[in-house]
Amino acid sequence: MISEPTRSRRERPAKPALTREGIVAASVDLVRSEGLKRVTMRRLAEALDTAPASLYVYVRNTAELHAAVLDELLGEVDLTPVHTTGEWQDRLADVLRSYMRVLFTHPGLAASALVARPSGPNYLSLVEALLELLAEGDVPDGQASWGIDLLLLTATANAAEHAVPRSEEDWDALTVALRAATPDTYPRIAALGEDLLSGPPPARLSWGLRMLINGIANTPRP
C-alpha cells in the first residue's frame, strides 16, 4: 500500500520555511508557555520541527536568541505615562515599574538582559520615553545621557533579584546573619537593626526610583 503524502501534508500544514522572524516568534511563544529556561536550541528546534544545528544559520548562539526574545517582549512596556499629566518624576517611575513588570513575569529574562543588552526598536522606544520625561524635568542633557544607563541598569538588576523567588532558607540566612551581628564587630549593622530589612517592597522601590531620579537631576557632570 502506497502512502499518501499529499493528504498527510494537508492534515498537518507544510513545515514553514525557517526565518529569523519565525525563530524569534517561536521563542516568544516558548518563553510564555514554558519559561526562559526552556528556550533552548534543542527545545526550540523540536517546536519548529527541525534540527538544532539548523538554527545556527539564523542565530549566532543562545545568548543572542535570548536577547532577541527580550527585544520582542519589551513591546509590552506601557509608555503612555509619557503623555499624561502629573509630576514627571512619578510618570518616569511608572514607566520603569512597567518595564520591571515585564522582566518580572518571565523569570531569568532580567538576568539575561544584564549580559546581552537589547538594541531593538522596543528598547529604543523605552530609552526615548525616559529621555523625554527627563527633558520635561529640565534635567541637563549630559546628566540624562549618563543617567539613563544607570536607571535601566538598576531597574533590571532589581527585577533580576526579585524574579527568582528567594527560598525561605536563603532569606532566613541573611536575616539571621544581620540579627546576629553584634555591636562590637558590626556596630552600624547592629545600630540599624531591623530597619535594614524593613519596609514594604513597593515603598522601598518607590523610594529607590525617586532617589535615582534625584541623583541624576542634581549631580553635575565633571
Added chain:
Amino acid sequence: MISEPTRSRRERPAKPALTREGIVAASVDLVRSEGLKRVTMRRLAEALDTAPASLYVYVRNTAELHAAVLDELLGEVDLTPVHTTGEWQDRLADVLRSYMRVLFTHPGLAASALVARPSGPNYLSLVEALLELLAEGDVPDGQASWGIDLLLLTATANAAEHAVPRSEEDWDALTVALRAATPDTYPRIAALGEDLLSGPPPARLSWGLRMLINGIANTPRP
C-alpha cells in the same frame, strides 16, 4: 602479586574527608584556575576525587555553591578606605570600586551574586564598611538602610554588565541602532546623539557612584 595499598596511600596522600569547608575551598581554587563556568558539581567532584552525588550532603545545589564561593572571595575587597582621611564620598566610592574589581576578575560571579545574594561574614563586613562611611557623612539612618541595598545592587549589576566582554558586533548593534535613530521617531535620542555613548568608562562610573551617594543622602524617606 598483591597490590600495596599502604605504599600507594603514602605516595598520594589519603583522600581527605569531605567537609563543607573543603568543598568551598576546592571551589575557590577552581574558580581561580578555570573560572566560574567550570565550578560544576561534576567538575568539583572530580577535583575532590569523589562522586557528584556525594556533594549534595553538604551543598543544596549549584546556586548555593556559587554563593558560598562569592562569600569567600569577598574577603579580597579592600576596606581600608573606611579609616583613611579624605572626603567620605570618595572613600565610599573606593570601597565600591574594590568590590566591583573582585566581581570583575571572575566573570559570571556578578551575575550569580544578583540571584543568590551572599550573607557570609565578608559580605557583612562590606555592608558595615559602607554604613560607617554613610554615618560619617551624616546620612540619616533610614536612608542609609534602604540605600545600601541599592548601592550594592547597582555596583553588582554594573560589574555583571562589564564582566562579560561585549563582542564587537554586539556593541556595534547598539551603536548603530542609536546612530540610526531619526529625529522624527526618536527625537531625544537623536538630540543627545553621541553623548549617550560618550565618556571614558571610569569617568562614567565615578559620576554614577557620586550620583547614587547624592541621591541616598538627599532623598528623605516617606
Added chain:
DNA sequence: ACCTGAACACCGTTCAAGT
C-alpha cells in the same frame, strides 16, 4: 545556501544500594 544526522563534550539531580 540551507538542512540534517550524528557526534563530542559536557550538565544537575535523584535514588537504590552499599559501607
Added chain:
DNA sequence: ACCTGAACACCGTTCAAGT
C-alpha cells in the same frame, strides 16, 4: 550518616554529508 554507581533527563555547538 555518608558515599557510590548508575541512571534520567537534559544541554550547546560543530561538522561532514547530503539536497
